[in-house]
Amino acid sequence: MAAQRPYSDLINRLKTVGLRPTRQRLALARLLFSRGDRHLTAEQLHGEAVAARVPVSLATVYNALHQFTNTGLLREVIVEPGRSYFDTNVTDHHHFFHEDSGHLEDIAGEDVRLVALPAPPKGKRVRRVDVIIRVHLGD
Amino acid sequence: MAAQRPYSDLINRLKTVGLRPTRQRLALARLLFSRGDRHLTAEQLHGEAVAARVPVSLATVYNALHQFTNTGLLREVIVEPGRSYFDTNVTDHHHFFHEDSGHLEDIAGEDVRLVALPAPPKGKRVRRVDVIIRVHLGD
DNA sequence: GTGATTGCAAATCTTTTGCACTAAA
DNA sequence: TTTAGTGCAAAAGATTTGCAATCAC
Secondary structure: OOOOOOHHHHHHHHHHOOOOOOHHHHHHHHHHHOOOOOEEOHHHHHHHHHHOOOOOOHHHHHHHHHHHHHOOOOEEEEEEOOEEEEEOOOOOEEEEEEOOOOEEEEEEHHHOEEEOOOOOOOOEEEEEEEEEEEEEEOO | OOOOOOHHHHHHHHHHOOOOOOHHHHHHHHHHHOOOOOEEOHHHHHHHHHHOOOOOOHHHHHHHHHHHHHOOOOEEEEEEOOEEEEEOOOOOEEEEEEOOOOEEEEEEHHHOEEEOOOOOOOOEEEEEEEEEEEEEEOO
16 A cells, blocks of 8 residues: 555645646546556546545546646556556556556566667657557467 | 559458458458558548549448458557557558657568567467657657 | 636547448359 | 348547636635
8 A cells, every 4th residue: 555645745746847736636646646556547537536525527537637648747658549548657668558458567668678769750859659568368 | 653453453352351352342452552551540541432432431441441450451550549540561560650740650670679578467468569659840 | 806727518529330221142 | 042241320439628617826
């Protein structure tokens, strides 16, 4: 069990990136950042909020997730058409994607080494390199 | 200009994977496979079919794209939430994704070398490794 | 107070589905 | 024939949007 992150921590975290620490952003941040690395969909986070008796609308969950992503608090992971996962681990790393269960699993950045990456096209800048290892139950 | 692939070729290609060479599958296959490597969305392919005066419904385009994908004629590439690209290049390779334009660009498989890939979780089998290099206009 | 944030419901977008009709073998 | 494939329109899911009400500062 990770200790519950004190509210003052979360408040500072939000203020640091320029977001007002509102009731719902704080509640969502606490759900996201108080239990280690997580991979959640908007729907899942909304469900947790409701379960925790934090009334928040799905639209606000989407707003918060995107604001957190844009400010570097979260990272969006795209592995399935029609569903986005948000990853609380924003360090350099990659993912196993379990196709059977829809589950994501982190791979530490140093456990994948990319060699001889081609140069980006002229005038373009690399924003990120995603490595997704898709696995399923053996046949 | 690539020479137009003769219909007999396409017919055999479809038959080989167990798909009946129907009018619309043939027309879609010709659009897909007669111009080198392409990355198309269902909507784009449907637009091309309509432009080529091949009346085909969007539902049938989706059906065909998935059938082609399941039989190994196409590969699905997922880089954006809520939109799937289908890649006519089914050899082992990776992608640049141009975030500004939504454009995909192939990277030959041998131009990316992955070293020290972590072992897949117990009981799991690697189906595919996707490397996506996200690029955008330099700042 | 004042401007940022929220909630709700409606709208949007992509993709899937059900089912009668059509075409390939 | 017989069975697979198609088209349409409706449904489904995820996400976004518009706008009045509410909250943080």
